[in-house]
Amino acid sequence: MDFSLTKEQHQLIEMVEDFARNEVAPLTREMDENQTFLPPGVWKKMADLNLLASYVPEEYGGLGLSAMDILITRQAWARGGGCLGSLLSWGASDGIGTVGILKHGNEQQKKKYLPGIVSGDLISCFALTEPDSGSDAFNMRTRAVKKGDHYVLNGTKMFITNGPICDIGIVLAVTDPSKGPLGISAFIFEKDFPGFSRGKKIDKMGMRSSPTSELIFEDCIIPEENLLGGEGMGALVANTTLHWERTGMGFAIGTMEYNLNLCKEYALQRYQFGEPIGNFQAIRHRLAEMKIDIEAAKYLFYRMAWLIDTNQIPAILDTSVCKAFLSKALVKNADAAISIFGGYGVCSEYPVQRSYRDAKIIEIGGGTYDIQLNMIATAIVGPRQKVKKKYSG
Ligand SMILES: Cc1cc2nc3c(=O)[nH]c(=O)nc-3n(C[C@H](O)[C@H](O)[C@H](O)COP(=O)(O)OP(=O)(O)OC[C@H]3O[C@@H](n4cnc5c(N)ncnc54)[C@H](O)[C@@H]3O)c2cc1C
Numbered sequence: 001m002d003f004s005l006t007k008e009q010h011q012l013i014e015m016v017e018d019f020a021r022n023e024v025a026p027l028t029r030e031m032d033e034n035q036t037f038l039p040p041g042v043w044k045k046m047a048d049l050n051l052l053a054s055y056v057p058e059e060y061g062g063l064g065l066s067a068m069d070i071l072i073t074r075q076a077w078a079r080g081g082g083c084l085g086s087l088l089s090w091g092a093s094d095g096i097g098t099v100g101i102l103k104h105g106n107e108q109q110k111k112k113y114l115p116g117i118v119s120g121d122l123i124s125c126f127a128l129t130e131p132d133s134g135s136d137a138f139n140m141r142t143r144a145v146k147k148g149d150h151y152v153l154n155g156t157k158m159f160i161t162n163g164p165i166c167d168i169g170i171v172l173a174v175t176d177p178s179k180g181p182l183g184i185s186a187f188i189f190e191k192d193f194p195g196f197s198r199g200k201k202i203d204k205m206g207m208r209s210s211p212t213s214e215l216i217f218e219d220c221i222i223p224e225e226n227l228l229g230g231e232g233m234g235a236l237v238a239n240t241t242l243h244w245e246r247t248g249m250g251f252a253i254g255t256m257e258y259n260l261n262l263c264k265e266y267a268l269q270r271y272q273f274g275e276p277i278g279n280f281q282a283i284r285h286r287l288a289e290m291k292i293d294i295e296a297a298k299y300l301f302y303r304m305a306w307l308i309d310t311n312q313i314p315a316i317l318d319t320s321v322c323k324a325f326l327s328k329a330l331v332k333n334a335d336a337a338i339s340i341f342g343g344y345g346v347c348s349e350y351p352v353q354r355s356y357r358d359a360k361i362i363e364i365g366g367g368t369y370d371i372q373l374n375m376i377a378t379a380i381v382g383p384r385q386k387v388k389k390k391y392s393g
Contacts, residue, residue, distance in 0.1 A: 003302045009072060016073050017080035019049065025081030031209035032354050035201065037165060038086050038209070046090075047120030053094035056102060060114035067308035071250045071301060078254025079261075081351070084358040085209030087251045088365070092161035092210070093117060097124025099244045100170045100186060100237040104229035109188060113168060125169035127157035127215050128238055134158075135371050138181040138235060142217065144173035149224050151175075151187065153195070153217040161365075163213030164201045167191050170241070171217065172234045184234030188226045195220030206357030245366040246323040247314065250301035252330050252362055253294060259337040259355055260290045266341055277340070286336040293329035300325055317379040324372035327363040334359040 005013075023042055031037070038046075046052055055070050056062025065073075074087060098117050101109055116122035133139045142155025153173050162169075168190050176183030189196060199214025229237055264287060267278030277283050300322045307314045334356040338345035345352050363369045378384075 001303060001306050003299075003306065005068075005072065009069065012069065013072055013076040015049070016051065017076040019045075020077045020080030020082035024077070024083070024086065028081065028083040028086075028209065028351065028354070029348065031083065031085065033208075033348070035203070035208045035211065037089050037162075037211055043120050047118070052090075052120050053098055053114070053118045056094075056098070056114050056118055060102075060110050061118035062114070067247070067305040068302070070248070071305045074248075074251035075254035075257070078251050079257045080254075081258055082254075083209050083351075083354065084252060084255055084362070085207040088207050088210040088361075089123075089162050089165075091245070091248050091251070092126060093122075093124045093166075095248050096126035096241045096245050097162065097166070097169055100126070100228055100241050101188065103240050104186070104233060104237050105188075108225065109228065113188060116167075122167045123162055123165050125160050125162040125166040125215075126241055127160045127163075127169055127171040128241075129158050129160070131156060131158045131214075135368060137238065138184060140172060140174060140184070142171070142173040143177075144175050144185060144187065144222070146175070146224070151222045151224065151227065153187070153189075153220040153222055155217050156199070157215040157217075159202065159212055159365075160215050161210055161212055163198055163215050164211040169215070170228065170237065171215070172238055173217075175231050175234075179232065181235040182232050184238070185231050186228040186234040186237035187222045188228055189217075189220070189222055193220055193222060204361070206354070206359070207361045208357075242367060243314070243316070243319050246319040246372075247301075247304050247308070249323055249326055249362060249366065250297070250304070252326055252359075253297045253301060255355055255358075256290065256294045256297065256330060256333040259333055259352055260287065260294065262350075262352060263287060263290065263337050263340045270342075283340055286340055290333050290336055293333060297322075297326050297329055315379070316375055320367075320372040320375040320379075323366060324369055324376065327359075327369055327372075330359040330362050331356075 050063055054063045054065040057064045078087060094117055101113055117124055128137050130140050144151040144153045171187050171189050172184055174183055175185040195218050197216045199216055202212045267283050268276050270277045304314050304318060304322055337352040338356055341350055341352055344350050
């Protein structure tokens with residue numbers, strides 16, 4: 001494994017980190033308070049800098065960049081002070097809202113939708129979760145019934161990132177209830193399809209710059225050419241997407257680095273008992289532990305990117321280990337940052353409190369921490385065995 005970066009990659013990192021520092025970081029407090037996504041002008045500049053869906057092949061408007069390029073770019077964005085919420089929505093559009101089209105779409109679908117996502121004209125989303133099915137995602141209620149040359153969808157999707165702002169999206173629905181997960185299909189919907197509407201924006205404690213809502217499909221008409229990958233392929237589309245999402249969460253390493261940089265500066269300039277708090281072992285050890293987690297997370301995620309870029313498919317175990325480790329490390333990092341800042345850490349003018357609120361959500365989205373542990377345990381000891389319990393009294 002070789003994780004050394006090229007000159008071009010270093011230039012890319014520098015460009016993105018500067019952009020985030022100058023154009024995004026000054027907006028993050030307002031975005032967080034008002035629960036708004038990046039302004040359209042900033043989104044457009046990101047498209048002009050070829051930052052959106054840049055892994056998409058050139059024939060569909062992208063740059064065909066590597067998994068490592070994507071990882072280091074988004075890490076740089078977060079390290080420069082770009083908030084996790086904007087990264088979540090960015091990734092929901094050009095990651096989980098796109099990868100299903102790229103990997104399972106036909107030529108017509110790719111040509112119709114991918115260039116718009118790359119140019120920033122289309123914001124996408126991925127709609128799997130429902131009010132009554134989260135971790136048990138394939139136990140969904142949304143139904144799609146074929147009628148002539150279209151499908152009629154009925155159901156509600158819950159917690160959908162970019163729900164309030166999406167132009168298109170991928171939605172999962174049951175087409176054959178007798179087949180379990182093999183009876184689930186995926187569709188590309190557009191915001192103007194009859195019968196589609198959005199629920200009201202969900203008011204969240206964190207990731208507030210990432211708009212979230214319910215999506216409602218009420219006798220929604222989806223043309224048959226928008227079926228993705230054929231009937232019954234929905235679970236495969238969803239698994240490809242979730243695998244991608246967990247790998248993509250490496251962006252949060254940049255937030256851990258951003259917090260460490262803030263803490264380092266603060267520890268050197270904040271004096272108590274006549275000396276900088278960075279002299280105290282309690283503070284120094286917190287900084288050291290933050291660094292350990294950053295380095296460990298980097299190697300886990302860089303290895304994942306290396307596997308993808310060398311055409312090896314990361315195992316479910318690999319992505320679950322990455323996601324589980326990162327989510328806990330991020331929460332621990334944000335917690336340490338608040339402690340180092342003391343009372344100022346909980347004040348809204350200091351960004352560490354936002355990281356703390358945002359971090360918890362990384363533990364939940366894309367499959368909770370518990371679900372990742374379940375998958376890791378299954379890879380170790382196999383599925384849970386059915387046993388007949390004998391009671392002796
Ligand atoms: C901000 C945000 C953005 C999101 N964006 C999207 C999106 O864009 N698209 C989308 O489809 N979904 C999205 N989600 C939904 C997310 O994927 C789900 O919230 C997540 O999968 C958990 O589902 P749930 O919230 O229904 O919790 P539940 O599944 O009800 O879980 C509740 C608790 O039970 C535990 N639990 C459940 N089952 C098991 C088990 N078998 N073993 C051990 N513990 C278990 C969980 O770990 C958790 O602690 C988003 C969620 C949030 C909060």
